[in-house]
Amino acid sequence: EAQVTQNPRYLITVTGKKLTVTCSQNMNHEYMSWYRQDPGLGLRQIYYSMNVEVTDKGDVPEGYKVSRKEKRNFPLILESPSPNQTSLYFCASRGNLNTEAFFGQGTRLTVV
Amino acid sequence: RKEVEQDPGPFNVPEGATVAFNCTYSNSASQSFFWYRQDCRKEPKLLMSVYSSGNEDGRFTAQLNRASQYISLLIRDSKLSDSATYLCVVISNNQAGTALIFGKGTTLSVSS
Numbered sequence: 001e002a003q004v005t006q007n008p009r010y011l012i013t014v015t016g017k018k019l020t021v022t023c024s025q026n027m028n029h030e031y032m033s034w035y036r037q038d039p040g041l042g043l044r045q046i047y048y049s050m051n052v053e054v055t056d057k058g059d060v061p062e063g064y065k066v067s068r069k070e071k072r073n074f075p076l077i078l079e080s081p082s083p084n085q086t087s088l089y090f091c092a093s094r095g096n097l098n099t100e101a102f103f104g105q106g107t108r109l110t111v112v
Numbered sequence: 113r114k115e116v117e118q119d120p121g122p123f124n125v126p127e128g129a130t131v132a133f134n135c136t137y138s139n140s141a142s143q144s145f146f147w148y149r150q151d152c153r154k155e156p157k158l159l160m161s162v163y164s165s166g167n168e169d170g171r172f173t174a175q176l177n178r179a180s181q182y183i184s185l186l187i188r189d190s191k192l193s194d195s196a197t198y199l200c201v202v203i204s205n206n207q208a209g210t211a212l213i214f215g216k217g218t219t220l221s222v223s224s
Contacts (some may be wrong), residue, residue, distance in 0.1 A: 042215065043199075048211070100211055
């Protein structure tokens, strides 16, 4: 089954404790992205990747890092999480520039 | 002007009603258009792509008006299960490359 898989689904952590949210897709897609969704603000892109070893900042990259060492994986790293990074995070992939995106099930992160 | 704008609603309709959502976009060079459905705290899922000629999928009809830069979604014979948030999505070229731009969503509540 074609899918985008994120882990963990839920995470509560403390300020400053590094964490990684994993994302994997099995559709051989070149394009992958991370979004955060907050009430009243909609989906905002954090980082995106157009291929292996090619990543770039989206609209709200501060406080986040990503890597794309393999085509299928695109982890999101929070080196020093802060409470304002409490949010619902989605990973997405798409096959080419003009096609629809497929989303992971989301990760609900709470930073206390 | 925001890149993609939608009326947030909520639209409260009885079962069987016909309801229409509109979405406007600011970039006239936008290339691809979609409607996504998002249930509470879950991932967005593709409802339908939007083509210049208009397209229909069962009770759902999507239309694109490039001259006026808006997209519409019509839902006929509303069901309780149609209750969700509907996201308008546009693929545009901007400073960050070719990006998926999301509207903030329109909330639909169908009641019996």
